[in-house]
Amino acid sequence: MVNLGFSIGNLHFKNPVLTASGTCGFGPELDDFFDVSRLGGIVVKGTTMEPREGHLYPRMAETPSGMLNAVGLQNKGIDYFEKSLYPVISKYNTNVIVNVNGNNIEDYVALTERLDKLEKIPAIELNISCPNVKKGGMIFGTNLDSAREVTRAVRAAYSKILIVKLSPNVTNIVDFARVVEEEGADSVSLVNTFLAMAIDVSGMKPSLSTVTGGLSGPAIKPIALRMVWQVARAVKIPVMGMGGIMTWSDAIEFILAGATAVQVGTATFIDPQAPVKVLEGIESYLVQKGFTDIKEIVGYINRRV
Amino acid sequence: MAKRTDDFKIIENKRITDDLFILELAGNEMLPEFKPGQFVQVRVDGSPGTFLRRPMSIHDVDYERNTFKLLIQTAGQGSITLSCATPGNTLNLVYPLGNTFSDPQAGQRVLLVGGGVGVAPLLFLAKHLLSIGCKPDWLLGFRNKERIIDLHEYRGLGQVFLTTEDGSVGEQGYVTNHSVLAESRYDRIYCCGPDPMMKAVAAYCRKNGIFCEVSLENLMACGFGICLCCIVCTVRGNLCTCTEGPVFNITDLKW
Numbered sequence: 178m179v180n181l182g183f184s185i186g187n188l189h190f191k192n193p194v195l196t197a198s199g200t201c202g203f204g205p206e207l208d209d210f211f212d213v214s215r216l217g218g219i220v221v222k223g224t225t226m227e228p229r230e231g232h233l234y235p236r237m238a239e240t241p242s243g244m245l246n247a248v249g250l251q252n253k254g255i256d257y258f259e260k261s262l263y264p265v266i267s268k269y270n271t272n273v274i275v276n277v278n279g280n281n282i283e284d285y286v287a288l289t290e291r292l293d294k295l296e297k298i299p300a301i302e303l304n305i306s307c308p309n310v311k312k313g314g315m316i317f318g319t320n321l322d323s324a325r326e327v328t329r330a331v332r333a334a335y336s337k338i339l340i341v342k343l344s345p346n347v348t349n350i351v352d353f354a355r356v357v358e359e360e361g362a363d364s365v366s367l368v369n370t371f372l373a374m375a376i377d378v379s380g381m382k383p384s385l386s387t388v389t390g391g392l393s394g395p396a397i398k399p400i401a402l403r404m405v406w407q408v409a410r411a412v413k414i415p416v417m418g419m420g421g422i423m424t425w426s427d428a429i430e431f432i433l434a435g436a437t438a439v440q441v442g443t444a445t446f447i448d449p450q451a452p453v454k455v456l457e458g459i460e461s462y463l464v465q466k467g468f469t470d471i472k473e474i475v476g477y478i479n480r481r482v
Numbered sequence: 483m484a485k486r487t488d489d490f491k492i493i494e495n496k497r498i499t500d501d502l503f504i505l506e507l508a509g510n511e512m513l514p515e516f517k518p519g520q521f522v523q524v525r526v527d528g529s530p531g532t533f534l535r536r537p538m539s540i541h542d543v544d545y546e547r548n549t550f551k552l553l554i555q556t557a558g559q560g561s562i563t564l565s566c567a568t569p570g571n572t573l574n575l576v577y578p579l580g581n582t583f584s585d586p587q588a589g590q591r592v593l594l595v596g597g598g599v600g601v602a603p604l605l606f607l608a609k610h611l612l613s614i615g616c617k618p619d620w621l622l623g624f625r626n627k628e629r630i631i632d633l634h635e636y637r638g639l640g641q642v643f644l645t646t647e648d649g650s651v652g653e654q655g656y657v658t659n660h661s662v663l664a665e666s667r668y669d670r671i672y673c674c675g676p677d678p679m680m681k682a683v684a685a686y687c688r689k690n691g692i693f694c695e696v697s698l699e700n701l702m703a704c705g706f707g708i709c710l711c712c713i714v715c716t717v718r719g720n721l722c723t724c725t726e727g728p729v730f731n732i733t734d735l736k737w
Contacts, residue, residue, distance in 0.1 A: 202708040209485040209706075222710075230720050237703050237711035239534050244703060248710045251720060394533060446704040447525065447535055449487060449576060 179463045180470040181217075181456075183437050185415050186363045188299050188338045190217040190272055190438065193471055194428070194456040197419050197442030198223055198276035198302060198342070199248065201452075204266045210449035216456065217438060218272035220302050220366075221262075225278045226288050228254035232309065238375045238384035243394025243421070244443060245373055247309045247387040250278055255291050267297035274300045274340065280312040282330050289334045299338060303331055303362075306344030306369035308391045318344035318369070324353050328360035340417065343367040345397075345404055354408040354416075366417035366440060367408060368401045393443040395421040402434055409435025409476055423451065425458020432459075435476035483514045485579060485706055489572040493549055495565070498631050501556045502599060503565050504541065507573060508549045516543050516550065517582035518607035519697055519729040523705040524552070525574040529563035535576065536560045537702050539603040539674075539728070555599040579705050580728050583607055583672055583695050585614060590669040592618040594640070595657055595683050597675025598629065601636075603697050604674055608639045619643065619668075623657040623679065626650050658682040666690050673697070684732040694732045698723050 181192035195218040196207075203221045204213045213219055231251025238245045252258075258275075266273050275292055279285035285303070292298050305324055307314030317323045328341055341357040343350055345368035354365050370391025375384040401420020409416045418436030422428050423444045431439050444451035459471070468474060490507035497503045523535035541553040556565050567573065586592050592611060594604045601622060611618050620642040624630045627650035636642050643662045644652025653660050657679060663686060673683045674697040687694035700712040700723040707725035714723050715736045721727070 199710075200708055206707045210487065231710065231713070234713055234715070235701055236713070237701055237709070239532075241531060242533055244533060246703070246709065246711060251710050251713070443703075446709055447533070449485075449704075449706065 179460055179468065180472075181460060183415065183472065185300070185340070185437075186338050188272065192217040192456055192459075193432065193438035194452055194459065195220055195274070195417065195438060195440045196445065196452050197440035198304070199246075200442040200445050203262050204269055204273070207445070207449060211453040214270040216271055216452055218274055219269065220274045220276055220440060221266065222252055223250045223276040223278045223304055223307065224252050224255060224258055224288065225250060226255055226284050228252065228257065233386040235384065235386055236390070238390070240373075240375055240392065240394075241396060243392055243396035244446075245375055245385060245390035245392055246370070247385045247390035249309045249387070250307060250314075255288055259291070259295070263295060263297070267295075272299050273297060274302050276302045276304050276342070277331070278304045278307060278310070278313060282327050284313065285327055286330050286334045289331050293335050293337065300340060300363075301335060301337070302340045302342050302366060303328065304342050304369070306342050308344070308346060308370055308372045308389070309387065315344050315346060315369075315372070318353065319347050321352055321356055325356045325360055328357045328362055332361040338363045340364040340366050342369055343408075344369050345400065345420075346372045350404045351407050351411045354412050358412045358414050362414060364415045364417060365408060365412065366419065368397070368404055368420045371397055371400070393421065395423055397421045398427060402430055405431055405436050406434040410479060422455065425455045425462060428455045428459055429462055429474075432471070432475055433477045435479060437475055483578055485576065487574065487576045489574050492567050492569050492571050492573060494569055495567050497565075499629055501629075502631060503554055503556070505552045505554065505564065505567060505573070506549050507552070507575075508547070513543065513545060513548055513550065514578060516540050516578050516606075518610045519582040519603050520578045520580045521705070521728060522552070522575040522577040523579060523702075524564065526560045526563050527574070529559050532560040532563065534703055535705060536564070537579070537699070537705055537724070539697065540578070540606055541602045542605050542609070553599060553602040576705060579724060581726070583697075583729050584731075586611070586616050586670050588615070590616065591667060592616055592670045592672070593621055593662075593668040594618050595621045595671055595673040595675070597623040597657060597679045598625070600673075600675030600679070600697075601631065602674070604672065605636065607672060608636070612639060619662070621645075621657050621660055621662060623647075623675065624651075656682065658686050666692075668692060670694070681737050684735070684737055687732060695729050696732060696735075698728045698730060700728075
C-alpha cells in the first residue's frame, strides 16, 4: 500500500487531495457523486460574518480553456453556517476547512474567533486573495504590509491550523508566502484566480456585470505551477497547490514542483467526480512508479536540479 | 432522485429546422424517472473552445425504449459541435438536474407558451399534463415560417395557436399579442422561451392574476449548485437557477 497521508502541524490529512473553496459548495452538493469523506479535506465556500448576496448576473463567462467568475462571496453568513451547515458537514470523516473572508481585519478576527470554537473545523483558509470584492479580499493579499497585518491578527485569534490563500495578482508571490510564514501561518495555498475580463462583442459590453472577474481552469495552470514551484522552494511550511488541475497528471505536476497537497477546483464543475478521480490517479501513479509514500515525490524535481 | 454522471449512446440526430435539431439518447442503465422542466449537463467533446458543459432541458422521454430527447439550437461552438454528433457515438451527461413544474388543480385551464427552442421542456410537460387528466392549449411563437417546427405531435396533445414575428403563419407579432390571450380564458400558464418573451408573459399574468411558472435558461458552469454562477434575483434573494429552478413561479422573481 502507498501512504498518501501528510500533516500540517499536528493536523493529519489522509491524502493530498482537497476540494478548492467555491467549487464544492459545502460538501453535500457532491454527496450524490462520490463519498466526500474519501478526500483529504474539503475547503468549503467562502464565508463572511454577514450574509452576502454577491454580484449581479451575469457573474460567469466561459473563456478559452477556462472561465471567469465574479460570484462576490455570496454566502449566508456565519450564523447560518453554525446553525444549519455545521451540523451536516461535521459528519464528514475528513478535514472540513472553512474559507474565511472579511471587509476589514476586525471582520476576519471576529469570524476566526467564531470558527475557533467549532470542534469539527480543524483549520481555516484565510482568504486574502478574492479578486471579486471591493473591500477586503485581494486588497489584503496584494500589499505586503496588509498581508502581514491580517495574518498576524488572525493568528493571534486562532488556535488551530491556519492556511493562508495567496493571490497570484502580485509582482512576487514568494514575498507574500514568506511574510505569512513569518506571521505564523501553518501552510499557504495558491493560487486564487487571476484578475481578468472578457467582452461580449455582439452586445458590445463586458461579459460580467462587474467587468472584471477571476480566471480559473487549465488556462492558468502553467502560471500557477510556476508560482507553486517558486513558493515551495522559499518556505518551510507545506504548500497546497491549485490552479487549473483537471486530472491526476496535473496534480502530480504540482506535487513534483513542491506542493504537499493539491486542491481541485473548476474541474469539479465539469466532472463532479474530478476530485476523487485525481486521488485515484495519484495513487496509481505512485504504485506504477514504485513509490511507497507520497512524500518521496513532493518537490522531486528540485532534488534533481 | 440522486444526480449522477453517465455516458449515453446517440440513437438519432435529426435536424428539424435550419437551427434546431433533436438528439435521441439511450441509456445503458434504466432511465430514472425524469420530471418535466429538468435538464441535463452535456459534455461537449471534440470542441476545443467549449470548456464547460451545456445545459439542455429534457424534451421527451420514452421509458419503454429507455431513450430520451434533447431539442437543441445551434448557437455557439458547443451546440454546433453537438449538431454534428453521429449516431453510435456517446455523450456524457450529468443528470437529472433541476426542479419541475407544479401540477394544476383538477379542471384548471392550462396554456403552454413557448418561443423557439423554448418549446423543449414544454412537450414533455404537455405529455405529463395529459397523463394527469389535463389537456393544455399551446401558444407558440416563432420568428417566421421557416423557423416553425413540425407541430404534428403538438397538435395531437392540444389545440395550437401560433404567432410569427412577420405574420407568415398564424397571427403576426409576439405571443403576448395573440388574440387568445385577450380572452383571458386560462387559469395557469407555463412558459419557456427567450427572456423578453417570458418577461412579457409574466407581466400579462401578473396583470390578469394568472398563475404562471417560467423555465429559465441562465448561463451555468456546474448545473448542480456549487458554482453559484447561474443566479436569478428573487424575493428570497439570489438563488441558483440550476438547483432552485430552472422553473420559478413568477411571484418569486424580481422581474
